[in-house]
Amino acid sequence: MRIKLLRKLTLRYGAHLPSNWYWKQISEMLLLTLVVTTIVVTLKLLLHGVPLRSTKSLVPSEDSKLLDLHNFKWIANNASICELNDNSAKLLVILVHTARDHFVERRAIRESWGSLTSYLDWSIRVIFLLGEEEPIPKPHQQQVKSDIETELVNNGDLVMGNFVDTYRNLSYKHIMGYKWVLEYCSHADFVWKVDDDMFIDTLTIIDWRATELERKKKTKLIDMYCPVIAGSKPQREDGLKWSISKDVWPFDTYPTYCSGVAYGISMDWIRKIYSVTSHAAQKILWIDDVYVTGILPHLVYKQTLELPVLKFTWPHFTFDYNPYNTTFCLENRDTKKDTRNFGVIVRLLRGTFLERESRCLWNRRWGFEVNSINSLIM
Ligand SMILES: *[C@@H]1O[C@H](CO)[C@@H](O)[C@H](O)[C@H]1NC(C)=O
Ligand SMILES: *[C@@H]1O[C@H](CO)[C@@H](O)[C@H](O)[C@H]1NC(C)=O
Numbered sequence: 001m002r003i004k005l006l007r008k009l010t011l012r013y014g015a016h017l018p019s020n021w022y023w024k025q026i027s028e029m030l031l032l033t034l035v036v037t038t039i040v041v042t043l044k045l046l047l048h049g050v051p052l053r054s055t056k057s058l059v060p061s062e063d064s065k066l067l068d069l070h071n072f073k074w075i076a077n078n079a080s081i082c083e084l085n086d087n088s089a090k091l092l093v094i095l096v097h098t099a100r101d102h103f104v105e106r107r108a109i110r111e112s113w114g115s116l117t118s119y120l121d122w123s124i125r126v127i128f129l130l131g132e133e134e135p136i137p138k139p140h141q142q143q144v145k146s147d148i149e150t151e152l153v154n155n156g157d158l159v160m161g162n163f164v165d166t167y168r169n170l171s172y173k174h175i176m177g178y179k180w181v182l183e184y185c186s187h188a189d190f191v192w193k194v195d196d197d198m199f200i201d202t203l204t205i206i207d208w209r210a211t212e213l214e215r216k217k218k219t220k221l222i223d224m225y226c227p228v229i230a231g232s233k234p235q236r237e238d239g240l241k242w243s244i245s246k247d248v249w250p251f252d253t254y255p256t257y258c259s260g261v262a263y264g265i266s267m268d269w270i271r272k273i274y275s276v277t278s279h280a281a282q283k284i285l286w287i288d289d290v291y292v293t294g295i296l297p298h299l300v301y302k303q304t305l306e307l308p309v310l311k312f313t314w315p316h317f318t319f320d321y322n323p324y325n326t327t328f329c330l331e332n333r334d335t336k337k338d339t340r341n342f343g344v345i346v347r348l349l350r351g352t353f354l355e356r357e358s359r360c361l362w363n364r365r366w367g368f369e370v371n372s373i374n375s376l377i378m
């Protein structure tokens with residue numbers, strides 16, 4: 001083969017070749033380089049194809065980018081929060097979307113379901129996601145700012161980015177959570193995203209994951225647990241909370257998506273969804289759960305936005321699921337209006353009773369667990 005190649009080259013460039021001896025030396029060196037390069041490139045390609053559990057390669061090159069924001073910075077961050085003492089433990093990360101002045105909601109979470117730091121062979125970390133105050137803060141926001149600084153020192157579980165913390169900026173917050181987990185927690189085994197008015201039965205969501213892991217290996221469905229919303233239509237009338245103009249979303253329905261109140265997602269899917277954000281930054285839909293769990297997964301599959309309908313997995317995920325009688329805790333709400341929300345995922349009512357109810361639910365849940373463990377032992 002070498003001789004053939006040499007002959008070809010000689011035929012083509014014959015007139016300009018140096019003397020035979022020099023040519024032989026050069027061509028041998030060239031061939032050797034070619035062979036070595038081919039081997040190296042092939043090896044690199046092979047290795048690259050293998051998904052590494054704790055790869056950090058995806059994010060650092062785009063450190064200062066978040067969707068279409070080019071000067072993104074972490075204002076607050078605890079880079080070591082995901083460090084584990086026990087390397088064999090699995091890691092569950094719970095990202096909580098919270099508003100700056102929701103001190104009560106964050107306290108309620110820390111005192112109840114967020115207080116669990118380990119269960120079975122899992123370690124658990126709860127992180128609160130925040131944005132910045134408005135450029136010209138109103139007087140009460142000054143107070144909020146200094147209270148947040150105190151909270152940060154006392155808890156070390158706030159992650160804050162430099163975008164204005166508003167409702168319309170929730171897609172930034174959502175993707176910031178993915179970015180954070182990829183940069184600082186890439187060894188996580190599973191992630192939940194929840195809103196700060198939700199009660200999450202941490203014990204049960206870990207049980208689900210444990211039983212689902214095996215099954216998931218065999219399917220290509222998107223690896224998320226969530227309340228699925230299919231066939232929902234954009235509100236077109238002006239002035240409604242979720243109004244969207246045809247310029248922003250021209251289609252008559254949204255793609256199937258996960259309600260953002262609470263959902264679980266694998267790191268693999270966080271990586272996949274994050275990887276398409278740079279292509280999807282020109283048209284950001286501010287309804288963050290539609291955008292992040294509906295539109296972006298379709299881009300991962302490189303299919304049109306409407307077809308086919310993606311299937312999310314939600315094995316036993318339902319708001320009706322009610323293994324324990326929580327009536328006692330939720331006596332303050334109008335149960336006639338709101339009977340569906342008792343169970344593993346409970347939406348709390350903001351206000352006077354939120355803290356008390358979440359603590360009550362947690363005590364009952366934890367009591368239930370302790371009782372059933374006791375009954376197993378005895
Ligand atoms: C970061 O989180 C870890 C684990 O929760 C905690 O021990 C540490 O104090 C936090 N660091 C800061 C600076 O708050
Ligand atoms: C969203 O955040 C960006 C970056 O901080 C800011 O310029 C913009 O005004 C915010 N948008 C809204 C609707 O608050």
Ligand SMILES: *[C@@H]1O[C@H](CO)[C@@H](O)[C@H](O)[C@H]1NC(C)=O
Nearest residue numbers: 324325326327328329330331
């Ligand atoms: C749940 O608990 C409440 C208060 O203790 C009680 O009145 C109710 O009958 C219970 N419901 C069920 C289905 O057990």
